[in-house]
Amino acid sequence: MASKQQANWSPYDNNGGTCVAIAGSNYCVIAADTRLSTGYSILTRDYSKLQQLADKSILASSGFQADIKALQKHLSAKHLIYQHQHNKQMSCPAMAQLLSNTLYYKRFFPYYAFNVLGGLDNEGKGCVFTYDAVGSYERVGYSSQGSGSTLITPVLDNQLKSPSPLLIPQETEAVDLVKDVFASAAERDIYTGDRVEITIVNAAGIRREYAELRKD
């Protein structure tokens, strides 16, 4: 019996890293670590996994960075066309749908990207959209994706969900929570560490903060 021919290489690689986003009543926090890895090696300690796609939309992605770079460029180009045609920026929910469609377009050779899209919706409220690799998405109050997500999600659940109904933190509380969960993830996940890049979107614009993490 002849066995099926198989490729001896993979088009994908996992560059690791973790992304988190938390939505507030009038702000959104989107964060990701800055470590880029391959296998058991570190490629760089200073790589941004965040990309501002529109005025009020920031995409955080972990996974295969080559695919992620291509995905980000694709979405930015689409946004430019949108601006030419409509004379305004895309809203975050519109960008969320565009991202979903773009991912599903490559359903049979997917972007190896685990995305979290954060920003402000049309009413100025914080919104977070979480995705799988082929575009299935949902609007949520908070989300985590990537190598440290299994360590972070339970903590966010405990802090934000179990005090039911969903607790919506203040901006400063959310930023502190993000720093804490990344510090925790960096303890046990080897792919998460070095630094965490935190962006906060609110009516005034976009603010950026950094926090140091374990380098090992």
Add this chain to the structure above:
Amino acid sequence: MFRNQYDTDVTTWSPAGRLFQVEYAMEAVKQGSAAIGLRSKTHVVLATVNKSNSELSSHQKKIFKIDDHIGVAIAGLTADGRVLSRYLRSECINYAFTYESPLPVGRLVVQLADKAQVCTQRSWKRPYGVGLLVAGLDESGAHLYYNCPSGNYFEYQAFAIGSRSQAAKTYLERKFESFTNSSREDLIKDALFAIKETLQGEKLTSSICTVAVVGVEEPFHIMDQKTIQELIESLEIKEEEPTDQGEAMEERSPEAAPAPMDI
């Protein structure tokens, strides 16, 4: 120009070596309302006259942003202009996607010219009926180009197209040597003055003209009406020169022109 037996198809030469359909397309540009452009070392300004069909309707959009560093002003069939603007935007986006840098203006105008040329050599197409003033900035400085329906393009220090553009051109010819080192404000004022020339006595207000600027560290954008109105008013205060000087030059009729495409 009169009708003749060689002007039905764009693919028919006349015995004198002319393509009449292409020349007729260039006539369409002359019928459109005026558009002018001028450039200095660091800035390029585009201005157009916006005449609407009636008081009830809105104005035609004649200036289009193509990219942060390029914009165009059109005269002629505005629908053709819109379609070409979409093409130009697409080219800029694709270039930036591949090369992570802005498309040089000179490259864009060649692509546009080649696209126009195709329509002069296909029996099932017609030439685009629109002239474009392409204003942009790239590594080699500030540029102003004029693209015609024939597929020709030229670089200019200053130029005017559309109806009554000769009046603007006369003014620009007088002053163009000073443009290279003009300040941004003076350049805009010269543009407004040139537009005024095409109006031939009609009052210039910010509601009938549109002005756009692109410059070093200034992305292409259309200026707001309020700023334009203020500049127009400051122009009027300064204006002491008698207008008969301008009129004398307009009397000069165009010499027997060589076939337009040869220019």
